Amino acid sequence: MHEITLQPMSVLADGGSHEGQLILADGQLVAVFSWVTPEETVGGLERAGGWFLEAGFGPCSGLLSTTPPVLETLDDAVTWVRGRLDNGLIPS
């Protein structure tokens, strides 16, 4: 089981500053999530905004996930990261 830690970090994404979180697995950066507004998600999946995978590394990389997810809560984001770490090459 990987040790997952979160670190708040503001992200200068397209469209300006976003509240963000670095997600580390065993002390290594694997994902950057930023909080996106309902306008940015275009109400995708009927959510009122969410945590968007801004950048991912290794198993969380965009090379493995062509449509980065928007997740409702940070817990969901961590679950997604764990899923990626456990599944390796198999797309989620």
Place this chain on the structure above:
Amino acid sequence: MDHGVLALTNCRIANVPHATLEKITEEFPHLTRLLWLSTLIDGAIHREWLTTMGRLSATAHMAHLICELYLRLKVIGRAEGDTIQLPITQAELGDTLGLSTVHVNRVLQELRKEGLIRFQGDALTILDWERLKTVGEFTPTYLSLQNEDR
């Protein structure tokens, strides 16, 4: 068929049996040449899309798509000045370009902010054609739009 086609809006379609097409190719060489031309243009568009999908940034790809759609609609008389109707959701645009809806939204905002396009409902207006072409690395040669005797 190895694929399906879905219309985004109401549209009129015609079912042409193979036998009819065969008869046309036998009796009307001019129409046969046009069918062949249409196939060649389809091939050219697919080649262009292979490179745009793989090699352009999200912003450039969106600009390229808008340029292509604008010219294709214009050539059949469906553009009003610099404006075309684009009854497509951002989620559908995302599926078309292989982008998340978040990225589609940001890219459109970017093009808007740069003063290249304007959206009003389904109406898309091109405000700066030259810069939009530059951003999208768009050269219309592959659409074979120049008027030639066919």
